[in-house]
Amino acid sequence: MVKKLKRSARLVDMTQYLLNRPHTLISLTSFAERYQSAKSSISEDLAIIKEVFEEQGIGELQTLAGAAGGVRYIPVCDKARAYEHIQKICRELEHPDRLLPGGYLYMTDLLGQPALMREIGRMFASAFADRPIDVIMTVETKGIPLAFVTAQFLNLPVVIVRRDHKVTEGSAVSINYVSGSSKRIQTMSLARRALKEESRVLIIDDFMKAGGTIQGMMDLLHEFRAHVAGVGVFVEFGGLNTSERLLQDYVSLARLTEVDTKTRQISVQPGNFFS
């Protein structure tokens, strides 16, 4: 409980309170007690916040009526603004200096920018806002920042699949999988205690070529009797035809459509999230 506040101060506090608790139902009663205010005043405050959040493309405030009612902040992204953001990211990714041997793209610097990651996380959170999800899964290393910002917006825990089995993880389940693009056999493992049976899991990763790594994560989920609730990738490699792709149902934010290692021409377009 905070000391009795004027409406102006209450609005500031409610805004920060909601922003820090996405996808969490907060009862009007708890707000009324926190501010020692009438529920009718709280409702008026929420109407103001709702309007600003929608206007600014921050998200929705869902209000649930009744005794068990309350308010829930659902972060969503404004598609038009998100499209502007992704266009900028695409242009950034097309810089010839990013081209690495083997036709890979250097994008670690982008994944290290918290403000940019927040935009990306907001897009993923928006894409999967309506699905029932218990946990977000990614594989080390570059997917971790993406999984975390998405988890922040969806208010979900993150589990990280390791490329090898670490002593600090305790007993683990390991599987072998074939990387779709390199055709090499690799191993990934997940701590036994990291995931409950029947969990609904959103898989997030930074890059997908044929989808072998994500298929590996799906196989791992099968071992845990867990379910795939969705797949989101930051950049997909778009130069494959459907038969070469191991995965059909996923959300991509950007699509690498062309990499010419001779002319150093790279082309990146918005992904299927925008179509």
Add this chain to the structure above:
Amino acid sequence: MVKKLKRSARLVDMTQYLLNRPHTLISLTSFAERYQSAKSSISEDLAIIKEVFEEQGIGELQTLAGAAGGVRYIPVCDKARAYEHIQKICRELEHPDRLLPGGYLYMTDLLGQPALMREIGRMFASAFADRPIDVIMTVETKGIPLAFVTAQFLNLPVVIVRRDHKVTEGSAVSINYVSGSSKRIQTMSLARRALKEESRVLIIDDFMKAGGTIQGMMDLLHEFRAHVAGVGVFVEFGGLNTSERLLQDYVSLARLTEVDTKTRQISVQPGNFFS
């Protein structure tokens, strides 16, 4: 620019705007233009926000007077609340089930909880708020969530040191180091383009025993002609005497003081951040 708003709506928007831009100077002029309001009104709004932020232990609003003046949101943690949080985390870490072979503690689940990570990130951001820092560095894997939440609050980029050299990183600098506790020689590497010369670097990691891994990161920084601006660890192993510790100057949030593998007794206390 947003459409002209009433004070109430303006307060909501300014709150979210500031929260999303920590450690960023925002001029009164830009706020005045954004809301088509007089600077005097903006100043009054900021005074209200400042009071709530301080009251709620969210952070400080630093106002800079003059033509180049403006306002800057500095996330800080309220030490008393942080102490309560860390006490809860310590009790959580003391659970006998966390004990792994070799006296290690399972704490991956905690590192996967975004809300908890936010509290931790706020503590680190608070501890290092006054130091000039250009970038935050960590080593894969478990330090990454910590580095990111800290980076969000400090508005800084993150670079991730890899345990091996990946093709997706381009040319890299590798060093060998001796893990202080296991005495094994290990390798870590950082992409050449990840760090500019003379960068001031804050090192963040999840666990420190003797400090060999962090010493390795310092050696790596030396190769980049970069400087250590600070070291923050979530949990330090407190069972060493000073001569065994490779590092003296660091901030720890918790300290593992006892691990008895026979009785499964674990004792964790608040770290030096609180003393």
